Ligand SMILES: CC(C)(CO)[C@@H](O)C(=O)NCCC(=O)O
């Protein structure tokens with residue numbers, strides 16, 4: 001080993017990494033030249049509404065599973081134990097509610113983008129606010145998504161940082177712009193397989209290096225890395241059962257319920273039933289993904305103990321740890337480091353391709369098409385150009401992320417909560433509250449965004465190193481703001497519990513989605529009552545009739561007769577299945 005800890009790639013590693021890019025590109029080209037040859041927006045954006053359950057579910061899982069999760073989760077588990085694993089509990093309600101409330105509603109309305117719902121329910125202005133908020137969220141997120149694997153690769157192997165960003169950005173933009181949603185979904189399937197294989201290979205070799213299963217188990221147990229369930233109700237503790245299992249439900253709803261990238265996949269399935277099934281299938285897929293990344297953290301602990309490469313200053317941040325571990329443990333297995341790097345980039349490619357495609361779709365459908373009439377051929381060409389432009393924006397965003405310095409997992413999940421949370425609130429206001437009106441919706445959304453940036457940025461600043469008295473155990477990390485374990489119970493005892501505004505600022509980032517969506521609903525309702533009740537179109541509210549089995553009590557709970565009546569299903573929207581165009 002090099003005394004500086006620098007690790008090197010072999011030729012075979014480069015070949016495997018290159019193969020990933022070539023295979024993804026090939027899938028894109030295949031869908032560019034087969035089927036309808038991507039000549040209609042229906043095919044480009046909705047895969048001719050002909051997708052089947054299995055590829056859809058893998059693709060749904062892959063969208064929000066980027067290199068951030070692959071390297072962020074093990075780093076979290078290595079440092080703080082398996083508490084984070086309890087986020088898996090939130091997947092139950094976080095997927096059941098989309099499957100039975102959001103999917104049937106959106107599918108039966110035969111939407112072209114999920115924000116069209118907001119225009120049907122409220123008005124055009126609300127739709128545009130929703131679209132712009134989504135664009136903002138996804139543009140930041142894809143910057144994080146593309147930058148993360150490139151940075152890790154650069155830090156550990158010296159691979160050119162911007163070379164990796166540009167290569168992946170270029171390949172991803174090309175296959176997305178050429179092959180449309182079909183290419184995005186099928187590359188997702190391929191990339192998910194690479195992702196799981198890479199993680200599994202590292203775990204197996206890692207357990208072997210740690211001296212076998214039972215030795216590894218003893219080490220992580222004695223190191224205190226197996227966390228029991230933490231039922232502490234304090235919302236400022238970063239990870240407890242409540243922040244992860246309950247706060248996480250709101251996070252999942254904003255991602256799997258109302259995010260265009262996911263709704264677009266639901267809408268592209270052949271039948272409503274298939275869309276619901278694919279959402280169900282996401283559950284086991286996500287649990288496998290979560291298990292693999294948590295196990296990777298434990299294996300890392302079994303190999304290094306408390307003597308981490310971070311302690312030894314081979315690396316400078318928690319986020320470089322996983323790749324360092326891989327290069328360190330796998331140096332005698334030629335090809336395996338390359339496989340893991342392919343796994344890392346697979347995770348990110350599948351995320352940014354979904355971002356490009358959904359961003360091109362909403363820009364076209366929500367912002368351009370309503371104002372300019374154009375032929376189908378022009379619209380499709382323009383959509384492809386839009387996908388290309390978002391590719392360029394993505395690389396530009398990577399540069400912005402480069403200027404910030406933050407732990408990637410918490411950064412990504414905070415973005416979901418800060419921008420996705422208010423959007424979730426906006427949809428809930430429309431779907432569950434018949435009395436909400438457009439003014440309430442716009443002001444509610446604005447209030448939610450203000451709240452989210454106030455608490456989010458306030459929290460970030462109040463945790464900046466300058467204002468931190470007590471550093472975490474691992475004080476070589478000079479950016480505790482991001483790693484965030486300063487809010488753990490070991491640091492904040494009853495005497496130093498934050499009060500007033502500081503209490504709000506130290507709210508766990510896992511609650512952001514819940515706080516911000518509730519703010520939108522609450523302010524939206526108050527403003528609606530002040531400006532006069534106006535009932536939205538009945539068919540756009542929650543469809544009780546179709547879901548009696550699951551929500552049998554909602555009708556009773558609906559309260560006054562007037563409300564109950566508004567809740568009833570309208571015949572205007574019948575559960576027709578989409579025709580598949582030939
Ligand atoms: C968003 C969840 C919780 C579920 O999909 C998980 O995949 C995750 O932690 N994602 C982190 C963000 C990312 O990987 O880009």
Ligand code: NA
Pocket residue numbers: 062063064065066067346347348349350351352
């Ligand atoms: Na992904």
